[in-house]
Amino acid sequence: MHAQFVLFDGFDPLDVIAPYEVLHTAGIVSGGAVSAELVSAEGARPVPSSIEGLTLNATGRLDPYRADLVLVPGSAPSGDELEAAESSGYGQLTSATRALREQAPQSTLLSLLTHSMRQPGTTVAAVCGGSLLLAMTGLLSGRRATTHHLGMDLLGAAGVHVVSARVVDDGDLVTSAGVTSGLDLALHLVERELGPRIVHSVEILLAYERRGTVWRPRGSLPKVFGDPRPVR
Template identity: 50%
Template structure:
């Protein structure tokens, strides 16, 4: 199984690193080292600059919408008035056709952290779907045609969305529980000394 976390210009680093570490720990504790967590980008391998003081991460490969597993879209960071611009750029980027293809693949679950759902909504991918984003973006999310739900994590089967930036931890733990079971998720919580917050809306 491949768990892909999408990088794009201006991404929020915690939206990426929190689920990356949780999912990697889950795979290790489940005895599934073959399950890979990979940073990806629409343009393939290369450095991608975040929205937080130039912090840069490296995409290892291009987004693969055909690989069974998960595709996770983070939000953006930086000045508050710049975030909608960055999300709007993503919504018009080469990543969108790839994410759309992943959403049509029954072997793939697409997930988002924070503004990632708003970016997908701006791209027209969430019409009629229940979803959550950062509290500051809930009205904007509803305006895209998504059904905005105030919850920490919203699980709609092949689409799982999470709220504000720290909810990347909760998203990761929810996906670990879905994939590997509650005992493994509890073991990851103990390892990270973190207990899940809020409610999962199904």
């Protein structure tokens, strides 16, 4: 499995680094069955994160025809945006995400993400506000997904079937909630691809055990509370 982690100006670094280390470690444990790289829509370049002074280097260009997994991070909100999110309920629509959405008609990144979503055999994963980036450009309409708890209403307003879970597996779309949930998402993807023995070894090496239940559209329907929350 080859994974490409998408970087864009203003990305949240932990959304990238946490799952990247999980997949990198899985590659070591499995003898090379997993590989990962940092990419951008423009190709190799330094990409500034949402944390001042912290930059990661993309080593190549996002290529949906070469990647088995494309992971989309969110963008960490500023203090002012967090205050606005708490009062309005529209959390995680940060300045970086807004800028990308407004550039949608001419955005190379959004074009490549669209190709990724439509490419047979490619799984698209999103951490935290990455779900909102995809949803606000119409790519998740009718799908089941989650995001940071402050962005749930906005996700539902974009036509997504919102599931309040730490990780939501909707087949070729896998999403996770708040920032640290990227660890759980990546470990789930490793287990889905390589099985429990490999992922157990990764957990031991990283001294981390997964949290929460991965939600999937299977099994008996709950009789109370519904499944999932209806779209508003």
